[in-house]
Amino acid sequence: MSTDEIWDRLKTVADPEIPNLSIVDLGMVDRVEIDQGHVKVDLMPTFVGCPALHWIEQKVEEALAPYPTTVKFVYRTPWTTERLTARGRERLLEWGVAPPLNQPGPVTCPLCGSQKTHLNSAFGPSLCRAIYYCDECQQPFEAMKAI
Ligand SMILES: [Zn+2]
Structure with missing residues (x-):
């Protein structure tokens, strides 16, 4: 071992x-x-x-x-x-969840990569995630909240 x-x-x-x-x-x-x-x-x-x-x-x-x-x-x-690793951030993105921002800035849409997004609801399916809306591809997506 x-x-x-x-x-x-x-x-x-x-x-x-x-x-x-x-x-x-x-x-x-x-x-x-x-x-x-x-x-x-x-x-x-x-x-x-x-x-x-x-x-x-x-x-x-x-x-x-x-x-x-x-x-x-x-x-x-x-x-x-x-503490999320670089690989962890990639995996989140692959899963369709925007990784948390470490500094203030626009959240990138995990579906199309656009930064034209806005917060839709601070309360996602779990406490850890918020729902954003992408103005480019017009899809809602989840983002992990930065803490
Ligand atoms: Zn998009």
């Missing part, structure tokens, strides 16, 4: 709402430690109110099932959308 293997296994655990985005892409994994054959994984909870934390914890335990594992949520430093 190596730390690399543990990270590879963690990459198979997907966000419950965006199945092509792993918790590693999301930047949720704070620390992986192997201590005398025991795996310790520290996760940073993402958006407060996302009701999936327990589910994710279970999936991490399943992914690491061959090894005794302790999964813990840590609150040392808050997770922010800046």
Whole structure:
């Protein structure tokens, strides 16, 4: 067992709402430690109110099932959308969700790439996402809120 293997296994655990985005892409994994054959994984909870934390914890335990594992949520430093990896941002886009903006600016439509977009509703299907509308292709789309 190596730390690399543990990270590879963690990459198979997907966000419950965006199945092509792993918790590693999301930047949720704070620390992986192997201590005398025991795996310790520290996760940073993402958006407060996302009701999936327990589910994710279970999936991490399943992914690491061959090894005794302790999964813990840590609150040392808050997770922010800046922890999303470049790959994570690409995957969001592939899924049709605009990645969060790290600085103020127009949100790019994931469907046609236009920046002629406006906020339609701050309340998307989940607390993490807002609905935007693209004035170019005239389609609504979701954007992950930056926090
Ligand atoms: Zn568009």
